Amino acid sequence: MAKAKSVFHCTECGYEASGWMGKCPGCGSWNTLVEERTPATASSSLNGGKAAARGWLPGEAGPLKGEASGAVDLADVEAGSEQRFATGIREMDRVLGGGFVRGSLVLVGGDPGIGKSTLLLLLAGLLKPQSGTVCFGGQPLQGPSGRTGLVLQDYELLPWATILQNVMLGLRLRTHPPATGKEDALAWLDRLGIRDIAHRLPHEISGGQRQRAAIVRALMLEPELVLMDEPFSALDAPNREALQQLTLDMCAERRITLIVVTHNVEEACLMGQQILVLSDATNRHPAVLPNTHATGGAGLADPALAATCVRLKERLRVPA
Amino acid sequence: MKPRAVMVAAVALLAVWELVARLWGDPLLPPALVVLHRFVLELPRELGLHAAASLGRVVGGMALAVLTAVPAGLLLGQHPRANRIFGPVLYLLYPIPKVVLVPVLMLLLGVGNLPKIVIIALILFFQMVVLVRDNAMAVRRELLLSVRSLGAGPYQLLRFVYLPACLPAVFSAIRQSIGTSIAVLYVAELFATRLGLGYYIYLAGSTLFDYPAMYAGVVAMSLMGLGLFWCVDWADHHWCAWSRAGLGETVAATDESA
Numbered sequence: 025m026a027k028a029k030s031v032f033h034c035t036e037c038g039y040e041a042s043g044w045m046g047k048c049p050g051c052g053s054w055n056t057l058v059e060e061r062t063p064a065t066a067s068s069s070l071n072g073g074k075a076a077a078r079g080w081l082p083g084e085a086g087p088l089k090g091e092a093s094g095a096v097d098l099a100d101v102e103a104g105s106e107q108r109f110a111t112g113i114r115e116m117d118r119v120l121g122g123g124f125v126r127g128s129l130v131l132v133g134g135d136p137g138i139g140k141s142t143l144l145l146l147l148a149g150l151l152k153p154q155s156g157t158v159c160f161g162g163q164p165l166q167g168p169s170g171r172t173g174l175v176l177q178d179y180e181l182l183p184w185a186t187i188l189q190n191v192m193l194g195l196r197l198r199t200h201p202p203a204t205g206k207e208d209a210l211a212w213l214d215r216l217g218i219r220d221i222a223h224r225l226p227h228e229i230s231g232g233q234r235q236r237a238a239i240v241r242a243l244m245l246e247p248e249l250v251l252m253d254e255p256f257s258a259l260d261a262p263n264r265e266a267l268q269q270l271t272l273d274m275c276a277e278r279r280i281t282l283i284v285v286t287h288n289v290e291e292a293c294l295m296g297q298q299i300l301v302l303s304d305a306t307n308r309h310p311a312v313l314p315n316t317h318a319t320g321g322a323g324l325a326d327p328a329l330a331a332t333c334v335r336l337k338e339r340l341r342v343p344a
Numbered sequence: 345m346k347p348r349a350v351m352v353a354a355v356a357l358l359a360v361w362e363l364v365a366r367l368w369g370d371p372l373l374p375p376a377l378v379v380l381h382r383f384v385l386e387l388p389r390e391l392g393l394h395a396a397a398s399l400g401r402v403v404g405g406m407a408l409a410v411l412t413a414v415p416a417g418l419l420l421g422q423h424p425r426a427n428r429i430f431g432p433v434l435y436l437l438y439p440i441p442k443v444v445l446v447p448v449l450m451l452l453l454g455v456g457n458l459p460k461i462v463i464i465a466l467i468l469f470f471q472m473v474v475l476v477r478d479n480a481m482a483v484r485r486e487l488l489l490s491v492r493s494l495g496a497g498p499y500q501l502l503r504f505v506y507l508p509a510c511l512p513a514v515f516s517a518i519r520q521s522i523g524t525s526i527a528v529l530y531v532a533e534l535f536a537t538r539l540g541l542g543y544y545i546y547l548a549g550s551t552l553f554d555y556p557a558m559y560a561g562v563v564a565m566s567l568m569g570l571g572l573f574w575c576v577d578w579a580d581h582h583w584c585a586w587s588r589a590g591l592g593e594t595v596a597a598t599d600e601s602a
Contacts, residue, residue: 148493174493180486184508184586193504194494225586238490245494 128275128282130296132289132336140285140302144251147283148172160249173242173280177254179234181226187213187237188222194245212240216270232263239267243274250275252284256291268294289340293333301339313339374556383560394544395564398533401457401540402525402572405464406518412465413472414514418506420473421480438470443528446535455536463532464525472517479513480506512587515580519573526569541565 037051131140145151146158149165149172157164160171181190191209195201202208213219216236221229226237235255242250252271256264272295275282284295292299299313315332358376365375383391420427420434442463449459483505491505533542541561549558 145489148489150489150492168493168495170495172493174490176486176490178484178486180484180490182487182491182505182508184511184584193491197491197495197500197504227586241494 128272128284128296129298129300130292131283131285131300131302132287132292132296132340141253144174144253144283144285147249148174148251150174170245171248173245173247173250175235175238175242175250175252175255177258179226179231179238181234181237181241183226186223186225187218187229187233190226191237191240191244194241209240209244212244213237215274216240232259232267235259235263235267236270239271239274243278243280246278247280249281249283252282254286255284257286257288264291271295289333289336292336293329299332299336301336371555374559379556379559379563382556383563386557386560387564391544391560391564394539394541394561395568397539398529398541398565399568401460401532402464402529402568404457404461405525406468408461408465409468409472410514410518413469413517414476414507414510416469417473417476417513418480418502418510420477421483421510422506427477427481434470434473438474442466442470443531446528446532450535460529460532460537460540463528467524467528468517468521471521472514475513475517476510479510483509512580512584515576515584519576519580522569522572522576526565530565541568 131143142151146153147160149158149160149168159165160169181187182193185193188206188209191213192201192205195205195209210219210222213222216239218229218233218236218240221233226234229237235258239255250271255271256267259267268291271282274280282295284291286292286295293315296313296315299315301313313332313336315329358380361376365373386392387395420430445466446459446463449463453459453462488501488505491501496504529540530542530545533540534546537543541564545558545561545565548554548561
C-alpha cells in the first residue's frame with residue numbers, strides 16, 4: 025500500500041519532518057510539529073492510498089460507505105448461533121456494506137451479550153467467525169493483522185512490566201524493532217502527560233494514567249484502525265472527558281479509523297460521527313444515527329449534540 | 345521479615361536453650377554456647393564439607409523441579425484438554441508421601457547423588473506444577489487478547505505473559521517446600537553415603553554419641569534452610585514486586601478508579 029505523503033512543520037523553527045514526532049529535531053521543543061496536508065494526500069481517497077484506507081479527513085464527517093480499499097468488511101459473518109447476536113453482526117454488515125468506516129463509529133446498545141465486544145474481536149482478527157470472512161483492507165483477516173490497535177476497559181497492561189516496557193511491548197514483539205523505539209515511546213508518553221511515570225508499575229498509578237498507557241501502546245504501532253471496548257467506563261468524569269477528546273484528536277491527526285463500543289449515551293454522542301445502535305432481537309429497528317456534530321470540541325454544550333443524545337436515549341429506552 | 349527481628353528472635357531462642365540446658369544438665373541437651381563453639385570449630389573442617397554436599401543436593405533438586413514442573417504446569421494451564429487428562433493423575437499422586445520412595449529410587453537410580461536429588465525434585469514438582477498451572481489458568485483472557493492484538497504469537501505469549509505470570513508461583517512453591525525438602529534430605533542421606541549433613545548428624549548422634557557435634561549439624565541444617573529461604577525471598581521481592589500489589593506495599597493513593 026502506498027504511503028501517504030504528509031509533511032509536518034514545526035511551529036517554532038519551521039523544521040520539516042516526514043512523520044509526527046513528540047520532540048522537534050530542529051529546535052528541541054515538544055509538541056510543536058503540525059501536519060500540513062499536501063494535495064496528494066487529500067486526493068488519494070480514490071486511489072487506495074493509506075490516508076484513504078484510514079478514511080479520515082478531518083473536518084469532513086463523511087459517509088460510512090465508500091469505494092476505496094482499506095475497508096472493514098464483514099461478508100456473511102456468523103460468529104455465534106444466538107439469534108440476537110446474529111442481529112448485531114447483520115446490522116454491522118449492513119452499515120459497513122462492503123464499504124469502509126470513515127472517521128469514528130460508535131457501537132452502542134443497552135443489553136450486554138448483544139455482540140458488541142464480539143464484533144470488535146472479529147474486527148481485530150482475534151476471533152474467527154464460524155462462517156464468512158472479515159475483510160480488512162480488501163483482504164480476509166487470518167489473525168491479528170498488526171494494523172489494528174485494541175484498547176479494552178481494564179487497560180490490560182502487563183502487571184510486572186513498567187509503563188515504558190508496556191508501551192514498547194508491541195515493538196519488542198516485532199522481529200525488527202526500530203532503533204528509535206524508546207524515544208518514540210517517551211515522546212508518546214509525554215504527549216499524553218504520563219512521561220514522569222514511565223518507570224512505574226501499572227498498580228502504582230491511577231486508572232486514568234493506565235488507560236493513557238494502554239492507548240499509547242495501541243498507537244505506538246501506527247495502526248490504521250483502533251478498536252476500543254468500553255475504554256473509559258472505569259474512569260471518573262474529568263479523566264473520561266479528557267481522554268475522549270484526546271483520543272479523537274489523535275485519531276484525527278493520524279487518520280486512524282476509530283471504532284468504539286460503549287453503553288454510555290453521552291460518550292456515543294461525543295465520539296461517534298456515526299452511531300450504530302444495536303438492540304436486542306425484539307427490536308426490529310436497529311439504526312444508524314449520523315452525528316455530524318461529534319468531535320466539535322464544544323462537548324454536550326452543543327445543542328445539536330444534546331438533541332442527538334435525547335434521540336439516542338429514546339431509541340435505547342427499555343419499555344417499562 | 346527484617347534481618348534484625350530475626351537476629352533478636354535467634355538470640356532469644358539461644359538464651360532459652362542455654363537456660364534449659366544448664367538447668368536440666370543432661371548430656372543429651374548440651375548448652376547452646378557449647379554447641380555454637382563446636383559449630384564454629386567444625387565448620388571449616390568436616391562440617392563445612394558435609395553442608396556443601398547437602399546444599400548441592402537441595403539446590404540440584406530444586407533446579408530439576410523448576411526445569412520439569414514449570415513447562416508441565418504451563419502446558420496444563422494453557423491446554424484444557426491436557427489438564428483434563430493429567431489433572432486427575434496429579435490429584436492422585438500429589439498426596440503420596442514421596443519420602444517412602446527413597447529405597448525404591450535407590451534401587452532404580454543407584455546410590456550416588458542422583459536418587460537424593462530426584463526425591464527432592466519429586467516433592468517440589470507436585471506443589472510447583474499445581475501452582476504454576478493455576479497461575480497460568482488465571483491469566484486474564486483480556487490480557488491475552490490485548491497482547492495478541494499487538495502481534496504476539498504462541499511463543500511470545502509464553503515468553504512475555506505466561507512465564508512472568510508464573511514466576512511468583514515458582515517462588516511460592518520453593519518457599520513452601522524448603523522445610524520438607526530438608527527433612528527428606530536427612531532421610532535420604534541416611535542411606536548409602538558418607539557425605540552430607542544427614543549422615544553427619546546420624547553418625548554423631550547415634551554412633552559416636554557426640555551430642556555437641558550432632559547439634560552443630562542440626563544448627564548447620566537449620567541455617568541452610570534459613571539461607572535458602574532468604575534467597576527465595578530476595579528473588580521474589582526483586583522480580584515479583586508486582587504480585588504483592590494491593591497488599592499495601594507500594595500502591596499509590598491516587599487511584600481514582602475502582
